[in-house]
Amino acid sequence: MSDHTEQGAHGHVVPVGVYVAVFLALMCLTALTTGVAYLDLGKWNTVAALTIAVIKMLLVVLFFMHVKYAHGLTKVVIIAGFFWLGIMITLSLSDELTRGWEMNPAGWTSVIPFLHHLFF
Amino acid sequence: MSEMAAHDAHAHPPGFAHQFEDAAQQKEAGTLGMWAFLVTEILFFGGMFTAYIVYRSLHLPGFIIGSHLLLVKFGATNTAVLICSSLTMALAIRSAQTGKSKGTIIWWLVLTMILGAAFLALKFTFEWRTDYLEHTVPGAFFGFEYRPEWGANAPYVQMFMCFYFFMTGLHALHMVVGLGILTVLVIMTARGKFSSEYYTPLEISGLYWHFVDIVWIFLFPLLYLIGGRYSGS
Numbered sequence: 001m002s003d004h005t006e007q008g009a010h011g012h013v014v015p016v017g018v019y020v021a022v023f024l025a026l027m028c029l030t031a032l033t034t035g036v037a038y039l040d041l042g043k044w045n046t047v048a049a050l051t052i053a054v055i056k057m058l059l060v061v062l063f064f065m066h067v068k069y070a071h072g073l074t075k076v077v078i079i080a081g082f083f084w085l086g087i088m089i090t091l092s093l094s095d096e097l098t099r100g101w102e103m104n105p106a107g108w109t110s111v112i113p114f115l116h117h118l119f120f
Numbered sequence: 121m122s123e124m125a126a127h128d129a130h131a132h133p134p135g136f137a138h139q140f141e142d143a144a145q146q147k148e149a150g151t152l153g154m155w156a157f158l159v160t161e162i163l164f165f166g167g168m169f170t171a172y173i174v175y176r177s178l179h180l181p182g183f184i185i186g187s188h189l190l191l192v193k194f195g196a197t198n199t200a201v202l203i204c205s206s207l208t209m210a211l212a213i214r215s216a217q218t219g220k221s222k223g224t225i226i227w228w229l230v231l232t233m234i235l236g237a238a239f240l241a242l243k244f245t246f247e248w249r250t251d252y253l254e255h256t257v258p259g260a261f262f263g264f265e266y267r268p269e270w271g272a273n274a275p276y277v278q279m280f281m282c283f284y285f286f287m288t289g290l291h292a293l294h295m296v297v298g299l300g301i302l303t304v305l306v307i308m309t310a311r312g313k314f315s316s317e318y319y320t321p322l323e324i325s326g327l328y329w330h331f332v333d334i335v336w337i338f339l340f341p342l343l344y345l346i347g348g349r350y351s352g353s
Contacts, residue, residue: 013217014210023207027200030340034196037345049341056337064210064330066323074152081159085166089173096174 012069022063029056135318147320154324158331165335168290172283172342182276187347189256189277190284194247195344198239199336205235206333213326216309216319225309225322232329233302236295243292251281258282284343291339294332301325 033052041048062068067078140146176183212228248257255263258278263270270277305325308314314322 013214016211016214019207019210019214023203026203026206030196030199030203033341033345034192037192037341037349046346049346053338053341057334060206060330060334060337064206064333065327070151071148074148074155077152077155077159081155081162084159085162088163088166089170092170092174093177096177 012066014063014066014069018063022059025059026056029059134315135313135320143317147323150320150324151327154327158327161331165287165290168283168287169338169342172287175279175283179273179276179279182270182273183280184347185270185273186256186277186280186284187343187345188349189251189254189281190344191247191250192344192349194242195340198242199340201235201239201242202333202336205232205239206330208232208235209326209329213319213322216314216322217316219316222309222312225314226306229302229306229309233299233306236299236302236329240292240295240299243288256281258285287339287343291332291335294335298325298329298332301328 029052033049036048036052037045039045061078067075136143137146140149208228208231212225212232215224215228251257252261255261255266256277258281262278262281264274267274267277302325305322308321
């Protein structure tokens with residue numbers, strides 16, 4: 001582990017054992033995600049499937065794509081990419097999932113006179 | 121660039137371009153540039169993933185019927201095939217890094233290509249053909265009349281299948297491009313372009329190949345699995 005900071009024209013040479021371990025982990029996680037899909041976990045099926053997918057992605061990005069050993073600037077660019085993806089999904093869903101909300105929920109009308117009474 | 125280097129008094133490593141301080145900086149710049157491209161790819165596929173999430177939340181019953189139409193055995197096998205191809209790609213780059221022979225690098229690259237081609241063969245000849253015969257391909261022969269059990273959900277089953285074909289189709293297109301890139305890499309390796317001093321094209325093509333693998337890592341659970349496999353079909 002001591003040579004992880006080694007940078008140069010040669011780049012970081014990842015030991016074959018690390019690649020094989022990552023490969024085996026990815027295969028096991030594929031079997032796990034397939035198996036879990038056949039169990040009735042309710043909403044947790046989706047959570048389990050996406051959690052396993054994110055773990056697999058991190059393994060590929062960090063080891064196969066050498067990001068664990070990459071320059072800080074490269075890491076910032078990658079994180080920015082995923083951050084913007086997060087913005088796209090979050091803002092799209094914040095519209096989509098709130099469309100069914102009532103414009104004037106019943107309790108609101110009583111809250112406003114109460115606040116008025118409180119402050120004025 | 122090699123002609124320019126020859127005019128210079130300094131000795132330069134092979135593949136070194138003059139505008140860089142040193143070979144390490146050149147490799148950093150190449151890697152960063154490739155990642156800038158891959159970030160655009162994240163958002164390109166991300167747009168489709170977002171649309172999928174939104175429409176799935178709107179039309180869940182239709183999407184669940186659609187998900188059950190896909191065959192998990194093909195999806196899971198193809199996931200395993202792609203993970204194998206990512207390992208062989210990583211080992212191809214490692215062979216160049218550690219100064220292995222041209223033959224070793226080419227062997228790993230060709231193995232990666234065979235696995236990539238196996239993925240496409242399984243998708244085109246088994247999955248998509250089955251989909252066509254089962255009337256699950258959107259269009260004139262979609263199963264509105266053939267599959268009456270879908271009832272009012274049929275338009276949303278078709279919408280799911282549109283997402284399925286667009287997302288896996290664009291992924292397959294990226295695989296085809298990847299096979300083209302690997303072909304070029306095999307030719308470059310055979311011509312002795314790479315060494316332990318210079319292998320950046322292998323490295324950044326590897327980034328592309330692994331990225332396409334990651335897209336599939338998300339497509340597989342989202343399309344094949346999260347429809348609740350336990351409840352029927």
